[in-house]
Amino acid sequence: MTVNVGLTHFLIISAILFSLGIYGIITRKNAVMVLMGIELILNSANINFVAFARYGNFGFSGQIIALFVIILAAAEAAIALAIVLNIYKTFSNVNVDEIDKLKE
Amino acid sequence: MEQTNLIQSLNLILPEIVLTVFLVILILSDLIFHRNKSIIPYIAGAGIFITGLFLIFQFYDNGFAFSQSVNALRNYGMIAVDSFGSFFKVIVVISSLLVVLFSFSSSEIKNTQDRIGEYYALIYGMMIGMFFMISAADLILIYLSMELLSLSSYVLAGFIKLRDRNSEAALKYLIYGAVSSGLMLFGISLIYGMTGSTNLYIINSLIQAPNINLFTLSFAVILIFAGIGYKISSAPFHFWTPDVYEGAPITITAYLSIASKAAGFALLIRFIKTTFVTFVNSDGFWNLIGVFDWKSVLVVISILTMTLGNFSALWQNNLKRMLAYSSIAHAGYILLGLVVFSNQGLMAILIYFVFYLIMNLGAFYVVMLIANQIGSEEIDDYNGLGYTSPLLAVSLAIFLVSLTGIPPTAGFIGKLYLFIALVDAKMIAVAVIALLNTVVSLYYYIRVLKHMYLVKADENTPVIIPSLGNKVLVSILALAVLLFGVYFSPVINLAKSCLIIIGL
């Protein structure tokens, strides 16, 4: 490995994380796992922000944004969990692909 | 960030502040009057009303709020207050007011009486989100306000617990929403990486640089569009719409179909106008920056949307679901106003939204009143309704005809202006497709009329006697549709005065 680690490397990581997140969301049955996938996506975006800010020398805006996103992710997770629990109450399972009463 | 600026900014976002204040009041009063919560709705209504007043007072104000000091071009704020925004905010306020009124008589909401405070609090949350969406000029603000809107609406969609289709709607909405907002965020991050800023105006100036990488840019833009497209439920990001609309409580469905759609459109328009338009020429046509072929993308998407919406609606037997598809189709029509990229088209959109607000809310309202009684929205349960409960049936007929766009109803005028815009932009072919779509849409709208009137009433046809208040409200909406069908210049004039989107 000759080339120094630079922006691109970080970006690649985020890209992989992003893809994995999508993959998780699509493939996992369990709603909680789907949520994990979402978290991965958010994180990958965060990495982008921070990395860009660092190498583009954009000051701290990148980090701030990442901060906001993290907080937001927390809020989202809270609500998501609540909804999942609710689903569990009504459907007594949380398999996303079995929850398809509403269709066509 | 010196004081004066902050004061100005706060002045500019006064309505939002009022909303927030009332949100707090609402929560407090929810705690105070936890014995009898019957007063909560009135507070909520009052709050919205007062917000509306504030909005009216500074309707024509414009300017930037919350400018950032870090970069050289400091005068572009995070928030752009202008009459265009005010117009959409008014739409939001009116629809919220109506939805609050609906909620008074919605049996679904009545069943959750002791959580009524949270219900309204969440509606407030949505409103705040929408307000910021409408006037946001910064990608991060856009993202966050959208999230605020979404989070509240996730909950509201599943507000009635223990009814499975409710919770299912909530879950789907959540997952779908989270993913598309995730995509959007990623897109934003890419833009940020290319320009180093999240402020639309700055981005606008930067993406004109020659060394900008078009492929990445369009990728990012498409990702962002996925986020917005999901809000305005335009194909191919519309899939959540039918399920959620069918699942959610009718009041919320109505609210989503108007308010959040309106906010989404306002956002889309402002995003495109500020980010990709350099100037408006004398004929009112917008000059797009050549970095991304918005025109063809939007043409394809809008045609796709309206066709898909109309054709799928042909098959629906659940009225709520049918209206969901029809609202998708209407999103397509409204996009037509955008694809011409002219003030002409923008005006058409504004006009259309006013009428769409009335007729669509009206339709949902009637559906709700009927559902209160018979607890179903299946078209077959509407058989012979025209004879047992004439007022509701007639008004529903009026709303549906108006949605079809046949004179002398407001819907026709809305469509007329859209087509005028299209013809003015010499996009005859698109106009023809849209017109044929209208003919198709007739099929399913007329089906409802058929079930209500052409099928004779029998013993199991419900007799629905709405309360006086409901009667009045329905008739007002219906009459408004007819009135605007024949006398619409005030709306046009209003729309005409609201074309200012402050930009470069």
Added chain:
Amino acid sequence: MSGFPILSLITFLPILGMIIVLILPKEQQKHIKYTTLIITAIQVILAIILLANYNYSAAGVYEEKSFQFIEKFRWIEISEISWLGKVKIDYFLGIDGISMPMVLLTAIISFIATISSWNIEKSVKGYFALFLLLDTGMMGVFVALDFFLFYIFWELMLLPMYFLIGIWGGPRKEYAAIKFFIYTLFGSVFILLVMIGLYFSATETLADGTKVFTFNLLQLMNPNNYLQDGILSPLNPHNLRFIAYLALFVGFAIKIPMFPFHTWLPDAHVEAPTPISVILAGVLLKMGTYGILRISYPIFPEITRQLMWWIALFGMINIIYGALVALAQKDFKKLIAYSSVSHMGYVLLGMASLSSTGITGAIFQMFNHGTITAMLFLIVGVIYDRAHTRGLNDFGGLAAQMPVYTGFVTVAFFAAIGLPSLSGFISEALVFVGAFGVTNIRIITMISTLGILLGAGYMLWTLQRIFFGPLNEKWSSLKDLEFREYAMFAPLSAIIIFLGVYPSAMLNIMNTSVNTLVSFLFNGQ
């Protein structure tokens, strides 16, 4: 009687009636019926007043000052928009020799139709409310001089018609109703498109000299008003006028109905209740041809001249084809329906001649077909009310059973055949005379005359199958006409005979306008 807004009155009176009907409780069927009757009667009176004050020498057609009973005021006013100029839509009513007969026709037919609606049982209130709404729509189409207004009225009729067929119709009513609706809407979207196109191609110069886009038909007829680059302006080298003309023509042709867009007609007619068939055949079909005369012809004169041969050809096809298909029908009402297809063919042929004789004939034929076919449908209605069947072969020998009825039937049938001394003859003769005078459609005209023969064929055959021959014992209990039915047939027969003997009564109304129209078509103003 300047000042007094008589046209608005005659147009919106039914709306008033509708409101009254809606206010009346649904039990008081008598009151509802009488309200409608009175309203329509007043309409007739108003129409007669119009006629009495009509100035026979005023042309109308393209110049505003020679229109009569004009009512014009700014309806929609949108002040300056930088890129669009002023937007204004006028509330602009007025009549000339082309619309006057139609107004008369509408008033009369509505009145007659009201009488024949008397035995409507099912939800009377709704029926008459819709009926009156429909009435307004029809009247409005004939008096509107602003394209926008015209279009509003044009579409206004759709919905009432849909319900009237769909609720009070026969077994396959829903199918017929939706078919009618879809067809007409399909047609009118094209009209809408052309309307918008025209709107952007021409401007009107206001008193203060400002130029504004306009829907005003009369302004649209003036070539000088067109912009250099309007898509539909003749000045524009690559304009779309031809396509626009076709679109507009299709829009109107569906209403006429012109082959091959006629297939909605038999269904609608067969399923619709009698009074509605009467309205449909009596008035609605005329709107197509009226629209062509009022809008397509003067706004696109050059293309009209270019296409006259084709219009004539389609007229011929309508005549022959309609007659032949009618010949094969087993259902009385369907036969009449196809006969109107054939008769509207004469109108097309006459219009295609672009000679004042031909066009006069066409308009006169519109009026006569209105009265005659109305009568024919009433006849079907009477027999259907009594026997509950319309099969041509189910009857026989009714002439002995119901002599008076048969008398009226004979009048109507021979009028339809074009027997001299009945109004039908004059108009058909004028159409042929006019069309024959034009060299390039002479052959078409000659072929079309076969229509006279075929017409006699199916009409007399019907007459024989239903009324002659030995009496079918099944019907030996049928009653002859009652007073109410007299009241429907007598006036119509009177009109038919009167106009047959003294056609000037109608022709003089049209002459000036038609001449002006023709000269406008060829020499412009």
Added chain:
Amino acid sequence: MTEYLLVTLSIITLFLPVFGFATLIFFGKKFPKLYLFEVGILFTALIISILILFAKLTYFDKDIVSSLTWFILSNAPNTGTVNIELGIKIDNITAIMLFVVNLISALVHLYSIEYMRGDKRYTRYFAYLGLFTFSMLGIVLTHNLLMMYIFWELVGLSSYLLIGFWFEKKSAADASKKAFIVNRVGDVGMFIGILILFTNYKTFTFDTIFHQISIGNLPFGSEAWLTAAGILVFMGAVGKSAQFPLHVWLPDAMEGPTPVSALIHAATMVAAGVYLVTRIFVMLTADAMLVIAIVGALTSFVAATIAITQNDIKKVLAYSTVSQLGYMIMSLGVGAYVFAFFHLVTHAFFKACLFLGSGSVIHSMHHEQDIRNMGGLRKKMPITYITFLISTLAISGIPLTSGFLSKDGILAGTLVFGKLTGHWLIPVFGFTVAALTAFYMFRLLILTFHGEPRDHHKFEHAHESPLVMTAPLIVLAILSIFIFYTPNPFSPDEGWFLKNWVKTPQQVTPVSSRFDFMKSESKNINIHGEIIHSELYTETLHWAHYPAMMLSITLAGLGILFAFMFYQWKKVNVDKLTEKIKPVYNFSLNKWYIDELYDATAVGQTLNFSKVLAWFDNNIIDGIVNGSAWITKSFSNLSGLFDNYVVDGLVNFTAFFSGFVGFSLKKLQTGKVQTYIVFVVFSVIILLLIFKPF
């Protein structure tokens, strides 16, 4: 006696009958006696018409024309305004026709009182008669083509009503329909002819048109069109006067009451065709006249051959009528104008007499019409027999009768024509028919009145008819005597009728388009006071006079002789003979199979075609335009779901299509949120790749 008065009178005669018609229609039910009023009206009309005749012939040499504007057509921008006029023209022919029509009509009214007694639509019957008389007088009086056409149709209507008077009989109803429609065929031609004339001359008035032609202003500037116009207008006559090939309706028309047959289908209406041709005679070109002559000749021959074998008394008379009408048309064709008209008049009288006579027979035989069941009636009903005999002699052209005079003239005319133009076939036809006529008329007479009664039961009840029925017979029989027309029973020319009253008008057609013998000449030698056509013609006519007379008398005699040999003295066994010539016999008996031919071709094919079209309309057009319904239907059978939508009006291809699209689209909506997300991901990528900016 002023013109004004004359016009007024004629208008009164015109409108009296229609007045009667209106009265009877509206009040007939209440006052059944009103028919007397109608009869009265007719006799008043008769008197007036006699006045007119007298006045016109004595006081006025020139024609009397009076007209008013009916309505105004303004043909801007082509040519100025055109007045469509109503008007009457009274010349000698009109006056005479007025008299003839009114006389026969009046007599028939009188006759019908008894004949129709007890019919349930008694007054209605007289009303119709009134209507007919009105229309017929209209035809006679009019001075323009349009009115001619109008009344033309009106007589058609009244004949329709009267033939179908006993519509309970299906045959009657059919006959009336057939009559009207067959007439329409002719009328279409006539209408087009009128169109041609009007388009060129912007008027319907005869005189104006003729004047225009005479100054060389031809239709569309060509003689061909003039010929065409002539022939087309003549087609009207072909229809009305039952000329071949449109003669088929007349025999069927015998379904009507016998007096009606006498009035309409023998004496007057069918003669209207001839009258029309006399009106337009002056504008006929040589070609047109030749066509007319041939049509006439053919008709007379065909009809005569058919008449020989018919057994229904009225059918025989009907075909004889057709044949006689053929004579008249033929004689017009050959230019023997005056004789045509002369024959029209004489024929009106004796044919009316024959029909009324047959009516009287039928009446007394309780509506027995088959002559094979009659016989020996001359003892029972002498008056009827005598009158019938006289008229039969007249129609067979035996000297001392009116028929002899007119027929002889016509035959002479044909002979001349043959000599001058070389069309010898026409005289041949003419003379053959003369023989045949004599034969079948006497066959009829003999079988009916002579010999032994074949149906004794009916014979017993037979009786002479009352006076109201016999009186008309007598009158008409008397009018068939030569003396009313000429003092010299062998030279009609010396008679006042031809000498003073009726003159051949001068052709207005361009000289180039006339027969040579019709080219007028300056040199004017006076024979019997006038020159018919050219000097040449007159001379030839003289040459032809005696041969024609001899020949016709001989042939008629032969015919009669054969008739007596066959049916009176039974010298020849008819049945054997018929057996020998079976095919020919059947051919004649079945009227040359013309009806069958028409049913097979024109009528049948039209009906089939219309059926095909109807199917076409229901399936294909409906298919193509609002889409092919059957696809939808078949699809709907597949999915009951879809059926619902077919009912909802999606029954057409577009709907099928949209339904299908919608169906497949909604399949996308799986309800599984993760699927949606897959869609989203893919659509993002696809969007990117479609709109990739490089």
Added chain:
Amino acid sequence: MTYFDVIFYLFALITIISAVIVVTTKNIVYSAYSLLLTLFGISGIYVLLGADFLAVVQIMIYVGGILILLLFGVMLTNKITSVDIRTGTVHLLPAAIGVGLLLGVLWAVMIWTNWKTQPGEIPITTIKNLGNLLITDYILIFELLAVLLLVALIGAASIARREEEKID
């Protein structure tokens, strides 16, 4: 190959591998724990990027909050018999294809785009500046987030709260 690089690759490896496990393993609990690792790795990457405060926040909120939430979710939504709670997977193929394409696109984007870069050294402290920004430029968003959290709180509570309601 500097220390920096080594550390980077270390963290990168941890992150990616654990992330892969997160989305592939059948056992929910495992994936939950490997998510923990992923988040650690990411915070480490933050550190490498000089966002120390962010790294801390990441650990506190994600690991301390969100992850716990998720685990609660897992526990509450399964009848716990053993530690291995399995979950199935759906449309693998479309996911594979879609994600493959997506990854390709992303890769291309990430590599070929000439991002806006300019040299700048890692600041000593971040907290002060972040704090500054928070109450100046980003105050609006800061406040908005507060509202958002409030709403989220209400919403979550309102749904998760258990009470008896009549089902209509």
